[in-house]
Structure formats: structure tokens, C-alpha cells
Amino acid sequence: MxxxxxxxxxxxxxxxxxxxxxxxxxxxxxxxxxxxxxxxxxxxxxxxxxxxxxxxxxxxxxxxxxxxxxxxxxxxxxxxxxxxxxxxxxxxxxxxxxxxxxxxxxxxxxxxxxxxxxxxxxxxxxxxxxxxxxxxxxxxxxxxxxxxxxxxTQKQMPGRMADALLYLYDEIFKQVKFPMILSRFELAELSAMSRESAVKILRDFHREGLVKISDHEIVILDVDALRKISRVG
Amino acid sequence: MxxxxxxxxxxxxxxxxxxxxxxxxxxxxxxxxxxxxxxxxxxxxxxxxxxxxxxxxxxxxxxxxxxxxxxxxxxxxxxxxxxxxxxxxxxxxxxxxxxxxxxxxxxxxxxxxxxxxxxxxxxxxxxxxxxxxxxxxxxxxxxxxxxxxxxxTQKQMPGRMADALLYLYDEIFKQVKFPMILSRFELAELSAMSRESAVKILRDFHREGLVKISDHEIVILDVDALRKISRVG
DNA sequence: ACGCAAAATTGACATATATCAATGTTTGAC
DNA sequence: GTCAAACATTGATATATGTCAATTTTGCGT
Incomplete structure (x- = not known):
């Protein structure tokens, strides 16, 4: 009460x-x-x-x-x-x-x-x-x-997903390790793609050692590489 | 002077x-x-x-x-x-x-x-x-x-092109026959696609009798059909 | 009218992306 | 702890879209 x-x-x-x-x-x-x-x-x-x-x-x-x-x-x-x-x-x-x-x-x-x-x-x-x-x-x-x-409209999926992650890093949390407040589906909605595509791109990022996702947390391991992907489109 | x-x-x-x-x-x-x-x-x-x-x-x-x-x-x-x-x-x-x-x-x-x-x-x-x-x-x-x-981001090319044409009709000229002030390339830039894709979609519209393009003029022959394409995406 | 440059067109092809269906995983309610 | 629902993952496949290269058409200056 x-x-x-x-x-x-x-x-x-x-x-x-x-x-x-x-x-x-x-x-x-x-x-x-x-x-x-x-x-x-x-x-x-x-x-x-x-x-x-x-x-x-x-x-x-x-x-x-x-x-x-x-x-x-x-x-x-x-x-x-x-x-x-x-x-x-x-x-x-x-x-x-x-x-x-x-x-x-x-x-x-x-x-x-x-x-x-x-x-x-x-x-x-x-x-x-x-x-x-x-x-x-x-x-x-x-x-x-x-x-x-x-x-x-002008970037392909990897660039868009990189932008989404960098947005969370640069604008919201300002540190490379932050809680996964968005589901994969929501990350897809943030970067204008299907849920499945979002999952696949994130898996690729993970395999290439750019990010680590576990326990409701995401860690951006290689900011520069993500920025490059963002730039290339 | x-x-x-x-x-x-x-x-x-x-x-x-x-x-x-x-x-x-x-x-x-x-x-x-x-x-x-x-x-x-x-x-x-x-x-x-x-x-x-x-x-x-x-x-x-x-x-x-x-x-x-x-x-x-x-x-x-x-x-x-x-x-x-x-x-x-x-x-x-x-x-x-x-x-x-x-x-x-x-x-x-x-x-x-x-x-x-x-x-x-x-x-x-x-x-x-x-x-x-x-x-x-x-x-x-x-x-x-x-x-x-x-x-x-949520419509496919035909829907986007239909929107572009309907935009010119509804907002700019307000009549179905109007001068082609935009090149195909510019129509592509208005609807976020490649120049070639724009050409192909317009050809399809033309073949289906939705529009007529000639002599620097465009005539929208079937507004309702275009609106439907716009809706369907 | 001629010829050049830009724009438009075309079809074949490569790539990007979505969809589908099946499966696995987590979460929260009871 | 069990179950159902939501979420995540996967590979196969279909579709949408871009790219390329070759050709045609158009516009424009002389």
C-alpha cells in the first residue's frame, strides 16, 4: 500500500x-x-x-x-x-x-x-x-x-544492423557492454528487416568476433569493425 | 537587357x-x-x-x-x-x-x-x-x-512506384495528365530503387494499362488500380 | 540535318532478402 | 516442476531487387 x-x-x-x-x-x-x-x-x-x-x-x-x-x-x-x-x-x-x-x-x-x-x-x-x-x-x-x-533505404542488412547496435552503444548506453533490452525481433524492427534475417546477421557478427550475446547482455567486441560495416553499407 | x-x-x-x-x-x-x-x-x-x-x-x-x-x-x-x-x-x-x-x-x-x-x-x-x-x-x-x-521500408517496388505517381497526381498536379518533370532516374530516386527497376515497373504499369507515358507527358489511366497496388505493397 | 552525349530500355544474371517449416530454447503462470 | 506460450534458430527455398552489358532512343548544339 x-x-x-x-x-x-x-x-x-x-x-x-x-x-x-x-x-x-x-x-x-x-x-x-x-x-x-x-x-x-x-x-x-x-x-x-x-x-x-x-x-x-x-x-x-x-x-x-x-x-x-x-x-x-x-x-x-x-x-x-x-x-x-x-x-x-x-x-x-x-x-x-x-x-x-x-x-x-x-x-x-x-x-x-x-x-x-x-x-x-x-x-x-x-x-x-x-x-x-x-x-x-x-x-x-x-x-x-x-x-x-x-x-x-540505402544500406544493406549488415550495415543496418551495425547501425542499430552502434546506436545503442553511442546514444543510449555509451559502453560496449549493455543489457539486451530489445529482442531479436525488435532489433529487426529497428533495422527494417525480417526477424530471421536479424538472427542470421547477428550470428554472423558473433562468428566473426564482433559481438558477444549471452545472458541478456550484449558486448560489442570490435567497435571499429562494426563502424566499417556501417560505412560500407 | x-x-x-x-x-x-x-x-x-x-x-x-x-x-x-x-x-x-x-x-x-x-x-x-x-x-x-x-x-x-x-x-x-x-x-x-x-x-x-x-x-x-x-x-x-x-x-x-x-x-x-x-x-x-x-x-x-x-x-x-x-x-x-x-x-x-x-x-x-x-x-x-x-x-x-x-x-x-x-x-x-x-x-x-x-x-x-x-x-x-x-x-x-x-x-x-x-x-x-x-x-x-x-x-x-x-x-x-x-x-x-x-x-x-515496408512496401515493395510496385507499391513504391505507385505511391510516387499518386504523389505527383494528388499533391502536385491534381490531374491525371501532367508533364513528366522527373526522369526515370529521378522517379527511381523518389521511390528508392535502381534506375533499371524503375523502368521495368513503369513498363509493367504501361502494359497493364495503368499509365501512359509519351511526349514528356504522363497520363494516369487507372487511378483506382494504382491505389490498390499502393495498398497491397 | 547531322552527330554526339545523355537518357532509356532490355534481358540475362547475380545477389540480397523474405518466407516457410521444422525445431529448439527460454520464460512465466499456476 | 510442469506446461504453454513466446521467442530464437536453422537450412531450404522462393522472391525481390540490383547489376551488368549491350542496344536503342532522345535531346541538343552546330
Whole structure:
């Protein structure tokens, strides 16, 4: 029961897990956000947001990891990116049509704040530094999608899988040994190939001594070789 | 010689070719933009902006058609979209790193205004309606890239080519008979396949009576069948 | 009208990739 | 601990797609 009450919202003022974006708010603005946010804990595997639904709130991931993905044709998923704490998640729906254009699912237990969209827009309207930083964040995400578009359409499978692994290394964990938060199938969804192809490529990487996968852990043994495969395509 | 002088900038106030975005400016703001813009005429085939260069200005296409494309791996191009009059072209570089992240080349003779980036930002800062509409525009572009990501990675070649043709019909010309502004090679770049594959698919479409291509013109004979191919993938 | 260069076309072939079916392995619920 | 369900693996095979090389067509400058 005490656990239940632990889940009650902390105030934003004392929160150490806030997305850096919100550090640009003055106390008054932060109060306004604080009064209009909801804090929710998710278990690994739970859906945080479903593509297509009305965007009543924007999100801030305070803790844990989640996958952001588009539900494409015939239910096939395309994982866009992995988000870690602390990240703001908005998306093109904020100003376009107030809908979520991707789904988000927790990969680990995760703690997420939902900030009322209108309140977010109000604050954005009144604080130009905040608005610029938001735009910068958004633009960075857009650029990442451009890059994915290129490498998913112009590289072959080994290059795409190398990119997926290097992405986890460079952007998410920043160390060569990290937990396998994604199943083979999800790695396939991240690199736009079939599950079986993903398995085969990973086996090849393993045989060539580039990576070691065991016990829910992956170790990248030869970063340079992976980068070369990524480059060659 | 008189032609040379025709190219001198008209004032934005009397311009009928302005991107709708700029209609949201008040006279004072429009004057400010007018005083800080450059108007240039391009011939078909000329490069309007080159990916990677410093973004000193944002663009407004007043007349003509242009292709917006990313220069990917080994010089392979991915055409993102076709722009027609009247369109604003900014991109993620505005707020991220002040660089152009795609190249733009004129497909027909084209008339383009270059608006000083700082001036654009100033106006955006001071006019919230303008800012919101800009964001809406930007978000629409982003969504289009999401869709491209899905259909380029999850559809097979016939579906992708059908999408390319339907894009020209639905978004650009809005009639089933339109000039072939894109070469076969460029159609291939728009649908992420090799030039030869594009030729073969188009031949198939032609044999099946879906399209007719001749004399620099394309006629879509069976829109519904194309839509079906697009759906099936 | 001529001839050159670029673009388009073709079919044969090589390669990349998905699919299928069968099997093995892990995980979590009871 | 057992069982079922999900996940992972494998090799065989089918399909999609790219590449190559040869040829034809088109566009354009003189």
C-alpha cells in the first residue's frame, strides 16, 4: 500500500528527473506545469502511448527506457528510436493535428510525466528561450529520422544492423557492454528487416568476433569493425 | 537587357506569389521581411541550395517546381518531395545548426525569394500566429517524412512506384495528365530503387494499362488500380 | 540535318532478402 | 516442476531487387 502512495506526484520543483528542457522555466512557469501534470509509473512492456490517439498531453520520461515506434503496414512496426531518462517526447502532432503519430512502449519499468498540452503551449508562447530549445530538440529528432530514411533505404542488412547496435552503444548506453533490452525481433524492427534475417546477421557478427550475446547482455567486441560495416553499407 | 531588370525584387506587399505563411504578417513585419529578402530567378536544372551549406536564408518558392532531396551514401540521392509555388522551405537546420540538410534543384524555371534567417526568426519571435502556422507547416513536412520512411521500408517496388505517381497526381498536379518533370532516374530516386527497376515497373504499369507515358507527358489511366497496388505493397 | 552525349530500355544474371517449416530454447503462470 | 506460450534458430527455398552489358532512343548544339 505504501508503494501506491509513492506513486503520487512529486512537485516539479524538487524533481531531479526532469527533462533539461524544463530547466529553462522560471518558478512561476514551473508551478503552472507542476499543477497540470500527471505522474505515472509503467511496468516493462506496458504501452505508454498509442499511435493515433488524441494528444491531450506531452510526455517527459523521468526514468527507464522506452521504444518509440510507428505502426506501419499490416501491423509491421518501425522502431524510430529508444528514449531514456530524461527525455521530452512531443512529436509533430503538437502543432499539426493534436494526435500521436507514434506509439511508445516501456522497455523497462519507467516513470513518466504527462503535461497538459495546452499548458505546455501556453508556457511555450510566453517563454522564447524555452520555445527555441523545444524547437532545437524537435529538429534534432527530425534530423535523426532523415538519417534513418537514408540508411534504411540505402544500406544493406549488415550495415543496418551495425547501425542499430552502434546506436545503442553511442546514444543510449555509451559502453560496449549493455543489457539486451530489445529482442531479436525488435532489433529487426529497428533495422527494417525480417526477424530471421536479424538472427542470421547477428550470428554472423558473433562468428566473426564482433559481438558477444549471452545472458541478456550484449558486448560489442570490435567497435571499429562494426563502424566499417556501417560505412560500407 | 530589360529581362535583367525584371529580375529586380518586387516588394512583398504587391507580390501575388507569396507563401500563404507570410499572409499572417502585419504590414510592418512584411516591410521588415521585404527589406531583407533577395529575389532570384533559376533556370531548370540549376541548384538552388546545396545540402551542408550555411543557412543564411530561408526560402520561398514563388513560381515553378523544384525537387528537395538528400544526398545520401555514395552520392545516391533520395528525393524527399517536390515543391511547387507557393511554398516555404526551411528545414530542421533553422533551429538546430543553421545548415541546410537537403539540397534543392529547380525542375522548371523557378522564381525564389531568400529571406534573411535572423529576420525570419525575429518575426517569428514577435508574431505568435505566424509562429504557430510555421510550426504546423514544419510538422506537416515531418509527418510526410514519417510516411515515406514507412512506405519505403515496408512496401515493395510496385507499391513504391505507385505511391510516387499518386504523389505527383494528388499533391502536385491534381490531374491525371501532367508533364513528366522527373526522369526515370529521378522517379527511381523518389521511390528508392535502381534506375533499371524503375523502368521495368513503369513498363509493367504501361502494359497493364495503368499509365501512359509519351511526349514528356504522363497520363494516369487507372487511378483506382494504382491505389490498390499502393495498398497491397 | 547531322552527330554526339545523355537518357532509356532490355534481358540475362547475380545477389540480397523474405518466407516457410521444422525445431529448439527460454520464460512465466499456476 | 510442469506446461504453454513466446521467442530464437536453422537450412531450404522462393522472391525481390540490383547489376551488368549491350542496344536503342532522345535531346541538343552546330
Amino acid at each position: 505504501s508503494e501506491y502512495f509513492d506513486k503520487s506526484p512529486r512537485s516539479c520543483q524538487e524533481c531531479q528527473c526532469m527533462s533539461p528542457l524544463f530547466c529553462l522555466l522560471n518558478p512561476e512557469e514551473l508551478n503552472y506545469v507542476d499543477a497540470n501534470k500527471i505522474h505515472v509509473e509503467f511496468k516493462a512492456g506496458e504501452t505508454i502511448k498509442k499511435q493515433g490517439t488524441f494528444m491531450s498531453h506531452v510526455l517527459s520520461v523521468n526514468n527507464g527506457l522506452a521504444k518509440v515506434y510507428i505502426e506501419g503496414l499490416d501491423g509491421r512496426l518501425a522502431i524510430l528510436r529508444i528514449v531514456k531518462a530524461t527525455s521530452f517526447i512531443g512529436g509533430p502532432g503538437i502543432y499539426f493535428d493534436q494526435r500521436h503519430h507514434y506509439s511508445i512502449t516501456a522497455l523497462t519499468d519507467a516513470s513518466v510525466c504527462f503535461i497538459n498540452l495546452q499548458v505546455f503551449k501556453d508556457v511555450l508562447k510566453g517563454n522564447h528561450t524555452f520555445a527555441e530549445e523545444f524547437l532545437k530538440d524537435f529538429s534534432r529528432d527530425v534530423l535523426a529520422v532523415y538519417n534513418r530514411l537514408i540508411y534504411l | 530589360s529581362e535583367y531588370f525584371d529580375k529586380s525584387p518586387r516588394s512583398c506587399q504587391e507580390c501575388q506569389c507569396m507563401s500563404p505563411l507570410f499572409c499572417l504578417l502585419n504590414p510592418e513585419e512584411l516591410n521588415y521581411v521585404d527589406a531583407n529578402k533577395i529575389h532570384v530567378e533559376f533556370k531548370a536544372g540549376e541548384t538552388i541550395k546545396k545540402q551542408g551549406t550555411f543557412m543564411s536564408h530561408v526560402l520561398s518558392v514563388n513560381n515553378g517546381l523544384a525537387k528537395v532531396y538528400i544526398e545520401g551514401l555514395d552520392g545516391r540521392l533520395a528525393i524527399l518531395r517536390i515543391v511547387k509555388a507557393t511554398s516555404f522551405i526551411g528545414g530542421p537546420g533553422i533551429y538546430f545548426d543553421q545548415r541546410h540538410h537537403y539540397s534543392i534543384t529547380a525542375l522548371t524555371d523557378a522564381s525564389v525569394c531568400f529571406i534573411n534567417l535572423q529576420v525570419f526568426k525575429d518575426v517569428l519571435k514577435g508574431n505568435h500566429t505566424f509562429a504557430e502556422e510555421f510550426l504546423k507547416d514544419f510538422s506537416r513536412d515531418v509527418l510526410a517524412v514519417y510516411n515515406r520512411l514507412i512506405y519505403l
